[in-house]
Amino acid sequence: MYRYDEFDQQLVNERVEQFRGQVARRLSGELEEDEFKPLRLMNGLYLQLHAYMLRVAIPYGTLSSKQMRMLAHIARKYDRDYGHFTTRQNIQYNWPKLGDVPDILKDLATVEMHAIQTSGNCIRNVTSDQYAGVAADEIEDPRIASEIIRQWSTLHPEFSFLPRKFKIAVTGSPHDRAAIKVHDIGLIIVRNDKGEVGFEVYVGGGQGRTPMVGPRIREFLPKNELLAYLEAILRVYNELGRRDNLYKARIKILVHQTGAEKFAQMVEDEFAKIDKTGELNLPNDEIERITAYFADPAYKELPTISADFQAKKSEDPAFAAWVANNVAEHKVPGYAIVNISLKPIGGIPGDASADQMDAIADLMQKYSMDEIRVTHEQNLTLPYVEQGDLYDLWQSLKAHDLATANISQITDIIACPGLDYCNLANARSIPLAQEISERFGTGERADAIGELKIKISGCINACGHHHVGHIGILGVDKKGVEFYQITLGGSADENASLGDIVGPAFTEDKVIDAIETIVDTYLDKKQDGEKFLETYRRVGLAPFKETLYAAG
């Protein structure tokens, strides 16, 4: 795992003390809110409906048990005993007091964490695949590139005041678990004909008010040229991106209006001007230095299949169901990747109590070489579990209500905080997620429905990724009353697509029935082994429109 060097630690410590001074000056009146607001946002502090909200970065979603315990400690000491894991691989606290925030940041700094670049028009926390380093289909660990980008972009003077915020995601597998095509820049690690490893580059994807799937602008970028090429993209954007209109400021608008081909050419022109032997050159030894941080842990030699594990699976169907849904194939024989669902039936997606965080920290130490990942689908992943430990782990998870067997099922819902917390919301998101979850539950029916990703946002900012939900739900406000618009057929994986609006929005009391109608229509139309998205792509919107609106 990456460790701060002295420079990182000093920088973070300085930032904490700087912010302490800024808070003191705000409270004493030396700073007006207009002056203070950008400063607090740069430190991840927002004002929400009921209180301040602090967003803490979890770079590429990786945490040690020590860090997880610190997150629990902060929830207990300064907040209301829980935290909310988000789609940006962050954790948010919903109730901190302004005067406490410098202390929170100081506590975080002791475990190499901070809230820098979680807000503001800078390059945000880089996101990556939660299966990084352990996926069976991985070409190379995407955290290496993520870390290189993080070091380059952290407080980069040229890019601290971009036209708008800037999000980069990296995946190292052909199966995209990091939604890279809906990011400002998405990178896929690929191998070319010559067997060299490099990047396929996508740019201008995004969600929000104007959702777009990013086009590819480079088929193969050699590894050593990564930063020079990113710098070229950002220079073009910094120069031409619109600063006059908030809604047109993201790079996606620039790419769309310029045209992908022309934009790619502009980047290449800029790229040609950059001195690639200078500080943007990535020498192999520097790549190796960072790669070493992400070296494989000391795996044991284990049999490919643990006999004990197989026996437990046939003895205990509940365990078998959990394994089928929540456990993924590991690149090393005898090991498993374990997903911990933060979507208990009827619960709040992404929330974890301080006690749960502590329990998870214990389990990380005991079963997963002290490491966990936060996923963009608001779940957690234990990357290094021995098959032989799975049964014990499952029982411990059950004791803390963390063993819901529903990964990628209809109840594994992404929901933004919505009107229950968010200042910008039009409608609530969480109660819908809870009702859908209650309606479908786990077990036979949920298994028959299979993979179905529902994503809910409380407004057009799309923090809940509704555009790329197989079923997307968007909260809209009609004269102070909550309405919900449904889209179908979105996807955030390697075949990314944006959902199609199914028709007029539904009221709160009709929307859950509408979801059920959609599910029933799918089950009716489904052919052998087809998943929801496959059926939708084959039959289109019409049959769903019909069943949803026919009764009138």
Add this chain to the structure above:
Amino acid sequence: MATPAQAVTANRLNDGEVVYLDAAGNWAESLDESKFVTDKAEAQQLLEQGEKSVDDRVVLDPYLFDVTIENGVAIPVKKREHIRANGPTVRLDLGKQAAEPVEFKKAS
């Protein structure tokens, strides 16, 4: 009889708590203690009074919002203000509702 009225709300600077301007010009934590006004000029005055406490570093972003007074109880017109006055609808143990369930909670 339902009477439309307005009140001024804001978030307190030091902890973000939702507060309401009361008749004495203080910021109260409960909507029940808020001052309600029915005429435009009064509403403007109340808002200006609220804005002064931004300079005094007591609150952030004061604004007017609509309520309906029914049998002496003020019910916010918008869901958003219901939720601000009570707390998250998904965690009844948090926010103002945790201390003291608010009467209009069930109204919609």
